[in-house]
Amino acid sequence: MRKHKFIDKHPVVGSILMGLLLLFVSSIIMNLCAMIHTQVLGNRSELFNILYTVIGALAGFAFYKLWFTPEFKGAFSGGNLKKGFIYCSPFIIYWIITAIAMLIDHKFELKGLPLTTIRVSITAGFIEEMTFRHGIVSTMLRNQNRKEWILKASIISSIVFGLSHAFNIFAGANPLSTLLQVVTAGCLGVFFSAIYISCGNILPGIILHAVHDIYAISTTASVSESGVITGGLSFSDIIDLICCIALAIYAIKYYLSLKNQDEIVKIWDQKWIIKQEETKDLRSDIDNHNLEVQDD
16 A cells, blocks of 8 residues: 655645645646647537536546545545535525625626527536645545544645636736635635535535536626636625634534534544554554654
8 A cells, every 4th residue: 555654744734735636637637638628520519518627627637546546435435425415505604695785786797698608607516626725635534543634624725726726917907806806705715625525525616616616607797717716806795705604613613523523433434544553654654754853
């Protein structure tokens, strides 16, 4: 069985790098599929772009499982799917409130559902959940002291997720709106990660994320088909921020609460299967690393 000493000694940095590695792998597979298609069949329709996005994401999930074979059961294996979908339900209230706010603000606009919007949303659902929830959260919860890492994994992965949206400014996004999006995305990241952590299956988060992006792009006048915010700040943006903060607080208080953490640990004990002797080696390596740090 492969040892993962760097991740064991540096769980935060190692987990973030793992998430980025999955993003890199999935991007290569997506681009490879697109290149072969162009060479053989010519121009690609959005339907094929969607297909290659899903293939790339599934390749990333498969790569992760292979990397940690035979320790990890898989992002789609085990857990409690029913609970995961039930935990998505607060988003319905969020959508209703933000829709009302946009109507008041004259920013609500039904723009239809072009394939570009569907592609962008599915890409976000699969690729971002694979990178930030699966890649980072799953790796952090590999730690044997899982209960200590439940909240850490949610917060750290969400900070990285929020900061990743800062790059939208290079795509022409409004600077102030981009700053706000960093915060709101971080808060939504807490909610998405809480669903994954508490139910142990990535599927509900992928579907919720994709549906939310479809809603946001197809109903908000200031958001382009590619998901870039071009308008300035307004009343509805502040309402959206308040709702996102409320969702994050709700997820931490109820989904990741202390009374639920024993059940969460049981779920992740089943997803990560590490033999007893390897657990001893892992703890020994971590203890030795801590002693080296103290000596320094």
